[in-house]
Amino acid sequence: MVKVNPLALITGASSGIGKALTEEFAQAGYDVILAARTAPKLEAQAADLKQRFGITAHVIVCDLQTTDGATHLHAEIKNRDLMLSALVNNAGFGTFGNFNDMPLDSQLGMVELNVAAVVGLTKLFLPDLLATKGKILNLASTAAFQPGPYMAVYFATKAFVLSFSQALAAELASAGVTVTALCPGPTASGFQDRAAMQHSATVKGKHLPSSERIARKGFHAMQRGRRVYIPGVKNWILAQLPRFTPRRLVTFIALFVIGPTKE
Numbered sequence: 022m023v024k025v026n027p028l029a030l031i032t033g034a035s036s037g038i039g040k041a042l043t044e045e046f047a048q049a050g051y052d053v054i055l056a057a058r059t060a061p062k063l064e065a066q067a068a069d070l071k072q073r074f075g076i077t078a079h080v081i082v083c084d085l086q087t088t089d090g091a092t093h094l095h096a097e098i099k100n101r102d103l104m105l106s107a108l109v110n111n112a113g114f115g116t117f118g119n120f121n122d123m124p125l126d127s128q129l130g131m132v133e134l135n136v137a138a139v140v141g142l143t144k145l146f147l148p149d150l151l152a153t154k155g156k157i158l159n160l161a162s163t164a165a166f167q168p169g170p171y172m173a174v175y176f177a178t179k180a181f182v183l184s185f186s187q188a189l190a191a192e193l194a195s196a197g198v199t200v201t202a203l204c205p206g207p208t209a210s211g212f213q214d215r216a217a218m219q220h221s222a223t224v225k226g227k228h229l230p231s232s233e234r235i236a237r238k239g240f241h242a243m244q245r246g247r248r249v250y251i252p253g254v255k256n257w258i259l260a261q262l263p264r265f266t267p268r269r270l271v272t273f274i275a276l277f278v279i280g281p282t283k284e
């Protein structure tokens with residue numbers, strides 16, 4: 022009998038943590054669907070994974086920052102008669118600066134990609150995941166644990182992802198589907214350039230962990246069925262502090278930790 026590999030959809034697979042996650046899945050024997058907007062990067066990554074791991078790597082070019090992005094991606098996967106065993110909601114971006122100075126479309130775009138697409142894809146692929154007793158890995162962030170002045174909408178989107186993931190994990194446990202919220206701190210990837218956060222105190226002059234390291238830890242957390250996973254002891258401790266500190270004080274501290282460095 023021909024062995025069929027489990028299949029994982031990874032959004033945001035062209036760069037950073039998502040690209041590194043495709044390697045983790047391929048190495049573990051999953052076939053993969055790589056989804057993002059940049060076709061050449063996806064094609065190159067798919068060819069590399071096929072060659073190194075002997076798996077099947079599908080490429081689907083899509084924009085998930087649109088009202089029907091999730092529906093189109095789901096339809097394309099069903100047209101190809103594919104069934105998921107794992108869904109990785111990884112595509113996302115942030116912006117850095119005063120909310121008052123930000124264009125409205127960039128702020129709503131974050132809600133569309135970081136929140137609406139996560140809900141849409143999860144809902145649309147849930148029948149697959151229930152049938153395969155599959156796994157969901159959602160990219161939250163340490164940003165999920167407190168408000169984030171200068172990245173107000175981004176932090177709020179990640180709080181949504183964390184809350185949504187934990188609630189779903191509880192709902193789906195008896196059905197054998199696991200949901201893991203991966204909550205990394207600042208990580209070296211394309212994120213900082215897109216967010217234009219080179220002057221933020223969270224990254225300026227800091228040595229950030231690699232996307233590969235975060236992806237490896239996140240993948241193992243998903244395999245173990247962890248509901249929330251925060252890589253790094255320091256990040257874990259910082260994520261606990263808001264539970265014991267008044268919210269106003271937490272937000273005041275965040276203002277300096279996230280805000281622009283003085284120069």
Ligand SMILES: NC(=O)c1ccc[n+]([C@@H]2O[C@H](COP(=O)([O-])OP(=O)(O)OC[C@H]3O[C@@H](n4cnc5c(N)ncnc54)[C@H](OP(=O)(O)O)[C@@H]3O)[C@@H](O)[C@H]2O)c1
Pocket residue numbers: 032033034035036037038039056057058059083084085086111112113114115134160161162163204205206207208209210211212213215232
């Ligand atoms: N890096 C960090 O410090 C950090 C920390 C905590 C959590 N995270 C989270 O980790 C996730 C991955 O981010 P990253 O750090 O790996 O950043 P990244 O290197 O910028 O990767 C983002 C990925 O999302 C894709 N993407 C962006 N807009 C898209 C759209 N409209 N439709 C479809 N795909 C889109 C990008 O591909 P295309 O441009 O080709 O579409 C890219 O593959 C995000 O959810 C982020 O919030 C990041």
